[in-house]
Amino acid sequence: MNQVERRLIAYVLGLAGLAVVAGFALIQVGYSIQNGWALVALCVAAALSDRASVRVGQTTELTISPVLTLFSAVLLGPLAGGIVGAASELGDAELFKDSGRGRSLHLKWLTYTSVRFLSGAAMGLTAEAVLDRIDSTPGLFLATIAASAVGEAVEIALATTTGLVRGTRTSIARTVGPVMGTAVCIYAPVVAALVFTYDRISPWTAFLFLAPALAAQQLFSLYQEKARLLEEQIRLYDDLKIANTRLGEANLSFATALVQTLEESDRYTAGHSRAVATYSRDIAEKLGLPPEEQERTYLAGLVHDIGKIGLPATLLNKEGRLTLEEFREMERHSEIGERILSKVDAYSDIAIIVRHHHERMDGEGYPDKIPGEEIPLISRIIAVADAYNAMTSNRPYRAAMEYTVARDRLLQAMGSQFYPEAVVAFLSILSTANVDYRAARGLGFGVAVPSSPPRPAPELAAVEVA
DSSP: OOHHHHHHHHHHHHHHHHHHHHHHHHHHTTOOOSOHHHHHHHHHHHHHHHHTOEEOSSSOEEOSHHHHHHHHHHHHOHHHHHHHHHHHGGGOGGGGSOOSOTHHHHHHHHHHHHHHHHHHHHHHHHHHHHHHHOOSHHHHHHHHHHHHHHHHHHHHHHHHHHHHHHTOOOOHHHHHHHHHHHHHHHHHHHHHHHHHHHHHTOHHHHHHHHHHHHHHHHHHHHHHHHHHHHHHHHHHHHHHHHHHHHHHHHHHHHHHHHHHHHHHHOTTTTTHHHHHHHHHHHHHHHTTOOHHHHHHHHHHHHTTTGGGGGSOHHHHTOSSOOOHHHHHHHHTHHHHHHHHHHTSGGGHHHHHHHHTTTOOTTSOOSSSOOOGGGSOHHHHHHHHHHHHHHHTSOBTTBOOOOHHHHHHHHHHTBTTTBOHHHHHHHHHHHHTOOHHHHTTOSTTOOSSOOSSOOOOOOOOOOOOOO
C-alpha cells in the first residue's frame, strides 16, 4: 500500500465518521423520523432510481434520486434527507458485481454514501432555516431552491476534496458545476410543488408524480441497455464478417496452392481448374443461387480435380488414349480428392461435392453411381462445366472441339448424364458470350489464381456461324 492509498483510506474513514457524527448530532438536538412508512418508500425509490441511472456521457449519469433526497429533506427534515441520500447508494449496480476491484470499490461506495448523507442533511437544515423566516408558499419555493443549491455545493466541495486526496487535478466545480446548476433550476421548483401538494392536498399526489418518473427512468435505462447491446451485436457482426472474409481469402489461397501443385504434375490441368470454377460459378448465378453458394461453387470447381495429385505423373501426362485399366485408375481421383479435402475442417462440405462431380443423372457415373437429386447440386453444376471445358480444350489425342459441337453434345446428354437446368443455364450464358469466354481465354481464365478472383462477365457478341 503506497502513501496515496493510505491517505485515501484515512480520508474516507474520516468522512464516514463525520457523517455518523452528523447523524447522531441531529438526533441529539431533537430531529427524528416523522413518517416512517414515507421514509421507507422514499429510500426504496432512491435506491431503485440509482440502480437504473441513465448515462448521458462518459462520466455523467442522470437519476431522480436527488429529487427524492431534496423532497425528503424539505418535507421530513434533515435527518430524513440524509438517510434517503445515503440509501440511494444502495442502488449502485457496481456494489453487487464481483468485479475484482475489492477494496477500491468499497472505498468508493463508502465515500459516496457519506457525501450523500451530509448533502441530504445540509438540504434539510437549509430548508428549515428559510422556512423559519418565510413561512408561506413563496417561502416554500425559495427554501427548496436554496436547499438544492446548498446540497449540490456540499457534494461539489466534498468531491473536489476527494479528488485532491486521490491526486486528481481535475476541477470538479468547473466540469460538473454547470450541469448541477442547470439541474437545480429544473427540479427544485418541481420538488417545491410536490411538497406543497403533499402537505396541502394529499400524500398521493407525490406518489402520482414520483411513480411515473421512476418508471420512465427505468424504461429509458432499459432502452439504453438494449441500444448498447444492439450496438455491440452490430460491432460483433462486423467483426465476424471481417473474420469470414479473411477465412474465405485463406480458403481460396489454400485452394490456389493445391491447384498450383496439381498443375506442376499435370500439363492438361493447367488452366482447366480455373475455367471449371469460373463456368460453374456463372451457372450457379444463372440458376439464382445465393452469393455465398456461388462462391462455394467457385471454390469447389477450383479443387474438383485435386485428387489427381495422388495419381502417377505418367498416367496424367500420357500421350494418347487411356486403356480401360488406366481409365479405372483415373476414376479414383474423385475419391482421392475427397480424402484430401476432408482432412481440412473448412473443406468438409467441399469434399463431398468433389467426390460426386463425375456422377450421372441416370446413376451410371462414379464413384457411387447415385442418380438425379441424390447428387449434390453443386456437383451437378460442376459436371456440366467440367465436360464442356474438357471438350473445348486441346488433348494429347485430339484437337479442341468447336463450341457448337460441344454445345450439341451437352444437349444430347441432358437428362441422362447432365442436370438439365444446369445445361440450359450454361448454354444461355454461352449463347451471348464472346469467343474468348467460350474458349476459356482472357480475363478470369489465367493459370495464376489471385486471392480475389475477377469474374469474367460474358460479353454480347454476334452469333457465330459454325
